[in-house]
Amino acid sequence: MAFKLMRAAIAVAALTVATGASAQECIAPANPGGGWDFTCRQVGKSLQDLGLIDKTMQVVNLAGGGGGVAFAEVVNKRNDDNELIVAASSATATRLAQGAYPGNTMDQVRWIASIGADYGVIAVAANSEIKTLPELLDKIKTDPTSVSVAGGSAVGGWDHLKVLIAANAYGIDDVRSVKYIAFDGGGEAVTQLLAGSVQAFTGDLSEAKGFVDSGDIRVIAVLAPERLPGEFSEFPTAKEQGIDAIGANWRGFYGPGGMSDEAYNEWADKIGKLYASDEWKQVMAANGLAPLDLQGAEFQQFVANSVQQIQDISRQIGIIK
């Protein structure tokens, strides 16, 4: 056994040392298997398949602090690296907005491009008497204690904020009165919705899809600007029910703040080409990603706006001062 273990250990050590510096690198700020990891790996693979990069993109998992460890690493140690991109999503923007990466702000890095979005949904159990989003929000408005909304993120996290954005748009001024119960992931939240412990669910479309297919829950609103394509088109948007609320859990990349303009434009251009390819459309369809096509300055502006919006709501509910 001694030798087997030792050989495995040496092989791993050798692999770690042997990886050279020059290849393009993508940091996934979480353990293998999550959304950020998927973003890095899928984009790396597709870029190579399309011939946009010549070497295999190296994916490094740097978990911790909800992405904060990776953010600090990039800002402090890799600030001039032109060959580095980092996977990001709405969760990154939320944490930046709420100061959950101590000492870091969104201006310290350059926001490169988005690769798609997962729109928020609000759902109820299939046997619920609530049929539309205004009905639900009306109930919350008259008696906030009567409705518990469950979601998979922490209080102040993105699932929570989506409900508040909708409540705000409906004219509920004190959004703090909305009763939100945080569960460990969307699956658990849906289970409790089915068990009748809570009355509504807020989450991403991709989380809800399986339960809609099995007939367990009913989506009463999707927080997208217009109806989504394909099989999702049956879900009404919040907007068409008169509530102007949009909540997209976008996925994309940032690069180090000291990245040269040339490298920045090249990355934005490559990911733009990737986004336009047929191959990427298939990836999006297979993974329930909806369109969100932003590169370069446009994406930088989009992230800045969403950070601003999240800061405003977070201040209202007292997460930040």
Added chain:
Amino acid sequence: MDTLISLADGFQTALTFENLLLALLGTFLGTMMGALPGLGPSNGVAILIPLAFTLGLGATPSLILLTSVYYGAMYGGRISSILLNIPGDEPAMMTCLDGYPMAKKGMAGEALSLSGIASFVGAFIATWGLILLAPQLVKFALLFGPAEYFALFALAFATLGGVSSTNQAKSAFAAMLGLGLAVIGVDTQTGVPRLTFGEVHLYDGLDFLVAIVGLFALSEVFIFLEHRHGESSASGAKVSVGRLTPPWKMVKETTPTMLRSSFLGFIAGVLPGAGASLGSFISYSMEKKLVDRKGTFGTGDPRGVAAPEAGNNAAAGGALVPMLALGVPGSGTTAVLLAVLLSLNITPGPLLFQNNPDVVWGLIAALFIANFMLLAMNIPMVGLFTRVLMIPPRILMPIVAMVSFVGIYGISGSSFDLLVMIGFGLMGWVLRKLDVPLVPIILGTLLGNTMENNLRRAVTISNGDYSVLVGSPLAIGLWTVAIVGFILPLFLGRFVKARMHARRDDEGSIAD
């Protein structure tokens, strides 16, 4: 019928070359870990977690490797109990009572092979129990709201000390310490960081895998460094095995014992918190009451070897039921397995059977396969494992240290985690010296957040009314069992402990 089809799918998953090889490796390493005194199933699994991650295994293969280690360690524990009168792990303690006298009578080989068969029967029956019970429990799971989950966690902690610990106050202290450690990190119900001191690495809380490897594996190395004797467990003792098959008469005589003990052990395993030590203890005491008319128990009665071994292996299988179906571990080792599942992004609980049927059924099929491998390995090859007892720690311990460091760095690539691991190793060393059990700490760290969150969810949903915690018949039932499970050992404890610990030495700081 559905169950059988799922099981067939599971066998398809498990019967690949890679998975069979992993099961073989796992059962082999597990038996070895179990045989070495001090390294029990929890440590065994903890030490091999880094290996599973370093090899880059997927969810199902990792689980197959680690549950094979788990089953293997349950088998292996008996070897040093019988040959040296030192339990290889805590659940094997009861096996000393009749196993060692048998060995002294020159029947070591019979005792080893008979206990091997008993282990097989126990594990086999428990795996069927798992198949039949877990999917039923899943249907039942919708009855569990936040309040009921909170009661279930309380039950797990209340029964943890139980009969198997040396000192219930120390168990309770360890659990509280674990719960305290769980508080570190961003609070999910308010988004406020607690006890992180502005250190971004602590925002996600302590990584349980790092804590587990530090507490179990590294502290073992520290204990060794302190003693520095470098002698193997078996040095000085004469280890002779003799014939390796039990006479048919003996097998026939002990069959009813094995069946009864398997059943009892399985039930003990299913109860959250209690675990394998309770399984072997209950089985032994029950058999003693039922069949020991001539007072031969304790003097080398084969039934006294078969009962605890069938019982503790059945409990090992039983402990997987609440872990898979509800996400609440039934024992220390399943708590470690739960941590592995979570870090593989698989959430155990009612949705597991729906979302990852390949993982669940592949795992169950692998348990069957591992069990047959173990039977084959533990009867003809038992001589090999007795030689393991002669590996001096000066060779073994550096390997443990190396695997821990390389593995943990391999998982996270963070030197901060290595420091945390060393911190936990030192803590484990101090606590072992104080004879504080380590498993409740891991359970506390692992379940603390979920337990707290469920309490707060329940109270938030009821708008601040605490009576919701006892608001359903299920919750009241769980609380009753928890209170009885905590109080009863206080009264029965002295009597039971005297018997249970009569023949054990100082190796038992790790309760399963």
